[in-house]
Amino acid sequence: MSRGPLGVAMHGxxxxxxxxxxxxxxxxxxxxxxxxxxxxxxxxxxxxxGPIAGLGPVxxxxxxxxxxxxxxxxxxxxPGASLAIASSCxxxxxxxxxxTTGFEPGQRAELDRLxxxxxxxxASNFSKAVNLLMHLVGEASxxxxxSADIEVVERHHRFKKDAPSGTALRLxxxxxxxxxxxxxxxxxxxxxxxxxxxxxxxxxxxxGDNPGEHTVVFGLMGECLELSHRALNRxxxxxxxxxxxxxxxxxxxxxxxxxxLLRLGRG
Ligand SMILES: NC(=O)C1=CN([C@@H]2O[C@H](COP(=O)(O)OP(=O)(O)OC[C@H]3O[C@@H](n4cnc5c(N)ncnc54)[C@H](OP(=O)(O)O)[C@@H]3O)[C@@H](O)[C@H]2O)C=CC1
Ligand SMILES: O=C(O)C1=N[C@H](C(=O)O)C[C@H](O)C1
Numbered sequence: 001m002s003r004g005p006l007g008v009a010m011h012g013x014x015x016x017x018x019x020x021x022x023x024x025x026x027x028x029x030x031x032x033x034x035x036x037x038x039x040x041x042x043x044x045x046x047x048x049x050g051p052i053a054g055l056g057p058v059x060x061x062x063x064x065x066x067x068x069x070x071x072x073x074x075x076x077x078x079p080g081a082s083l084a085i086a087s088s089c090x091x092x093x094x095x096x097x098x099x100t101t102g103f104e105p106g107q108r109a110e111l112d113r114l115x116x117x118x119x120x121x122x123a124s125n126f127s128k129a130v131n132l133l134m135h136l137v138g139e140a141s142x143x144x145x146x147s148a149d150i151e152v153v154e155r156h157h158r159f160k161k162d163a164p165s166g167t168a169l170r171l172x173x174x175x176x177x178x179x180x181x182x183x184x185x186x187x188x189x190x191x192x193x194x195x196x197x198x199x200x201x202x203x204x205x206x207x208g209d210n211p212g213e214h215t216v217v218f219g220l221m222g223e224c225l226e227l228s229h230r231a232l233n234r235x236x237x238x239x240x241x242x243x244x245x246x247x248x249x250x251x252x253x254x255x256x257x258x259x260x261l262l263r264l265g266r267g
Pocket of ligand 1: 011012013014015016017018037038039040042076077078080081098099100101102123124125126127162166237
């Protein structure tokens with residue numbers, strides 16, 4: 001017996017990611033938008049989200065809370081808002097896909113605690129290629145780590161609120177796990193002295209409307225390896241988040257990752 005389309009709620013519905021995801025849901029035969037959620041007091045609260053997303057009417061008003069049946073909720077908002085919607089999902093047993101970045105360690109732990117009540121997939125980046133990049137960075141770090149200086153450089157649009165990006169932090173963590181260090185340096189300035197071995201540098205650039213670039217530099221004596229990903233628009237993130245929603249719906253409570261979805265060994 002075939003079931004109907006998967007009902008997806010979007011939290012952060014009028015944001016850059018929210019709008020693109022709503023457009024892609026409208027194109028997908030196996031998905032239906034079941035709620036468009038924004039912050040209380042949003043200027044367009046109660047309006048049909050279709051025209052806000054550049055579509056025709058979709059009969060789905062912008063709301064400020066979960067109401068009605070939802071198969072899975074996707075969140076691209078802000079850390080505090082993300083935690084608040086996560087506890088509403090836990091109360092209602094709704095699987096949750098989290099794309100928001102910039103969590104403090106305590107906030108991340110709070111999110112993790114909810115995984116004993118609902119399935120949650122958190123990813124700092126939903127792009128397939130970026131998740132492969134994480135895998136490759138682990139491999140390169142294992143092979144070159146003893147002799148290479150590892151630095152992560154990211155570029156994003158001027159509107160981004162957190163730095164460095166969640167992806168840059170994850171790339172640095174992957175490299176750090178591989179070489180056995182916990183020394184991270186965020187930018188450099190002044191008389192910092194010679195670079196010691198075993199530290200990992202992170203550098204965040206903010207320019208124009210750049211949707212996101214990440215490069216991991218492995219600098220050796222006489223040569224340099226760079227592994228890079230450049231997003232040309234937000235589709236890789238948005239399509240990946242929808243794949244995560246399809247993957248997560250119906251799963252038992254627990255913590256899930258893009259490595260589970262993409263069947264990558266680590267990352
Ligand atoms: N994992 C991934 O692949 C990706 C992750 N991201 C991350 O996703 C997040 C959102 O990015 P982006 O879409 O560019 O950001 P935007 O600022 O464009 O969108 C965020 C949306 O969330 C809304 N929001 C903020 N607070 C609340 C609240 N309390 N309740 C409901 N909605 C709220 C914002 O409303 P308002 O404008 O009124 O504040 C806005 O509409 C960021 O953390 C970003 O780093 C982004 C791209 C890819
Ligand atoms: O804010 C963004 O735009 C992005 N944020 C994510 C991050 O912080 O890593 C992912 C992507 O790079 C775009």
